Amino acid sequence: MPELRKDPILGRWIIISTERGKRPTDFIVEQSTSKGGFCPLCPGNENTTPPEVLSYGRSNPTPNTPGWTLRVVPNKYPALIIEGDLDKEGDGIYDKMNGIGAHEVLVETPSHNEAFTYLPPDRMIQVFWAFRDRLVDLGRDPRFRYVMIFKNYGRPAGASLEHSHAQLVALPILPRMIVSELDGGLSYYRYKERCIFCDIIRQEIKQGVRVVCENDYFITITPFAPRSPFEMWILPKRHASSFISLDEGGFRALTEIFSESMRRLDKCIPNVPYNFVLHGAPLRSQPLEHFHWHFEIMPKLTMMAGFEWGSGFYINPVPPEDAARFLREVRL
């Protein structure tokens, strides 16, 4: 049974997930896993994953068979498990709870070698619809407070399977990063009575130097204080705290700007490993005036990731104004 544990000094939660590896020697092996070979996410291998919880595109009625264009399955090696009641417990100075949650894999395409960045728009939009469908469904479970949606691309960014996929983790607690954003947004709102993200968007549009691209609904910027070279944020221009409030035109516009942003990044640094994370309001939250949903895209340029990880202090050799200019000027 996995366990959620809280650092008593920082209030940071971590998951102890013993399903995933155990002895010191496991790490030596894991660092050099080979490419190629059998892929559990390819069509024809549906029976090697847990039964699907969602699929799009299949014309025949039988689940877990080929013919799908997108498929969501529980992770075979989940960080958290879905069965059981939440059970919170203290141990002296420490707090923990059992690791109830969901961990799902969203297979973005049936083609093993197709990258997310180059999915055609009518296929990429399915990925965002699936995010929404899973958010709505998992949000019905009162044990969960947040669904973290993210993608790891490339081994340096933590991807253990080549076949293009995103992941969803439903959590009984709020992740520290979201708590910090909610807190920061709230203290700004109390002072200014405006959303800090809306103010950022206004200033970015006015100054222009950190804008990568935009359309009617969205803007992509390189943030003023980026942790990583070529970090990008995609924000809706109209205030909204939750991703699931997006309308159909919004989904099309999101697909357009996400696709363009990723292709610009890939042209600048071909095949760069990256993570993206959806930042949204907690599940079942009322609309919040002080929080603004968005995507954060972080290229993983390993040479930069030294002590920052341990200290919370980042050194970035590329000013975001330079990165935005490279991203804007690259030929698509």
Added chain:
Amino acid sequence: MPELRKDPILGRWIIISTERGKRPTDFIVEQSTSKGGFCPLCPGNENTTPPEVLSYGRSNPTPNTPGWTLRVVPNKYPALIIEGDLDKEGDGIYDKMNGIGAHEVLVETPSHNEAFTYLPPDRMIQVFWAFRDRLVDLGRDPRFRYVMIFKNYGRPAGASLEHSHAQLVALPILPRMIVSELDGGLSYYRYKERCIFCDIIRQEIKQGVRVVCENDYFITITPFAPRSPFEMWILPKRHASSFISLDEGGFRALTEIFSESMRRLDKCIPNVPYNFVLHGAPLRSQPLEHFHWHFEIMPKLTMMAGFEWGSGFYINPVPPEDAARFLREVRL
């Protein structure tokens, strides 16, 4: 001129350091730097580094010549620069200041292939004395509020030079991680009137399951909520907020436990890349009842570093009780 910039939502500072790399293509090269070849940290090449600010062991009086056993030099490619006045500035919603600071390289040994972990005690202790000497010296500069002392070992942990070295970064601001620890420690102290780290040490000694090793002055534990498999903290048993308060017996005891802890780790996961970071009170701080200096040692097991980096949420496949048992039981 480097620049310090603050994320307006999270209050997180980052360094934009344009001395270190610039164009997108630089990253492709940097990811595959070759081993071997010329080493600027080896004896005989003293003139290829900036002039030393400290050295130990040289019998002749001429600086920047061979014969040293330990040497501290300014970083040739500094993240921050030492000359100039602090200049804080706003830009609409954003805050920045010029990148005043110091960035030094501490060469731990004249031998190119000698690892920190296996330095003999009389040589490893010099590393800790040098930390102290530089902390005292840099602490005299009123522009600096904190000196971050850390080590990257192995390329996956961010080391760009093979030759064993640590780094010091003097900062005009407090790093976020230290602010969070000070805040967390203070709110616990207000409630309990005890140091949270002292309470942790008491509970760890009582329970025993996360203790790696200890001596009269220090204890090494795997923390209750570790970010990384085999993460270790080395804490002084007697309350102290600043590293520089350590006495001579303390330096010997620190060397003994640090050496033992690192050798245990290396036996468990041979040649594992790691970072360690010294966490101490701000420069020129009064002794603090609510903060407790310590070292954090984080093995870098790359497969674990996926979305955690982007979300602040860590998944750890090894319970610290298991890690501590492996570390305790390994044969030295």
